[in-house]
């Protein structure tokens with residue numbers, strides 16, 4: 001069975017962008033693949049934070065992921081800082097990663113532009129991410145579109161490490177019988193995207209992000225979701241109620257595609273194009289569709305929250321299993337690199 005790995009930062013509340021772009025997919029993929037899902041707290045400390053908040057957000061993230069459908073009996077769910085091999089392998093990969101590659105990462109440029117003083121951790125973030133994935137020698141990484149550039153760098157790091165420390169023996173060169181069949185030590189991980197690969201924030205200005213405050217939280221109550229949906233940006237060219245709209249350019253229509261059944265999506269598009277509905281009518285229907293999907297998730301979250309000891313145990317078991325794989329990878333890596 002192929003292995004998959006993916007991570008999420010406890011940098012704020014789990015939102016519908018994370019859910020539609022990644023986490024909902026994780027819940028499906030856990031039945032098909034040997035799956036590792038990680039709450040990446042070492043990534044989250046690359047921006048300013050309060051220790052007590054981080055602790056609470058890590059627990060909230062675990063709760064949200066379990067409520068969204070991750071099943072600890074089907075997948076390995078754990079917190080990154082409980083598995084020290086992540087930072088150990090990251091250091092090794094730092095020695096192979098060109099500075100220029102890190103400096104041209106879009107996320108680095110964006111995050112660095114928001115900080116007065118830029119910590120090296122923001123620059124090296126994708127190196128730790130490569131270590132997260134390759135520690136489990138995962139082949140597939142279910143993520144949103146914003147992570148594809150980092151994933152390309154992970155592939156490059158895997159290629160570099162393999163070429164330097166795990167080259168094919170000379171008898172396997174061109175013409176050898178088994179040429180092309182030998183598996184590299186680190187596979188080159190590929191991304192797995194959902195149709196909702198990039199959900200925009202309700203301001204329509206940027207990708208929905210925990211750190212930008214433009215989110216709808218997965219566990220948010222319906223009244224508060226409506227208060228955000230009602231003023232949300234639609235198609236700015238549709239000025240009057242009687243103006244026909246263009247669904248394809250409207251963020252609300254894209255959310256319909258993620259939450260509403262296909263017949264409703266079709267109906268919404270027609271009502272928009274013919275000015276049959278105003279934007280508020282359209283948002284009300286979206287709110288109903290969202291409620292159908294999100295109410296059961298909130299109910300599950302309430303059940304899980306009632307038993308925090310079980311959640312702590314699940315995370316401890318997850319970390320223990322992750323560590324058993326991670327330590328195996330590290331001892332082979334160290335051996336091949338001449339480290340003791």
Ligand code: ATP
Pocket residue numbers: 007008009010011012017018019020021022142143144145146147196197198199200207208209210211212
């Ligand atoms: P931060 O603002 O702290 O970076 P984030 O909201 O971008 O938080 P991450 O923890 O960085 O969330 O990413 C977790 C997963 O969610 C990744 O797979 C990422 O690609 C995906 N993701 C994040 N935002 C979106 C979005 N707006 N649409 C689709 N997928 C997303």
Ligand code: MG
Pocket residue numbers: 209
């Ligand atoms: Mg992010």
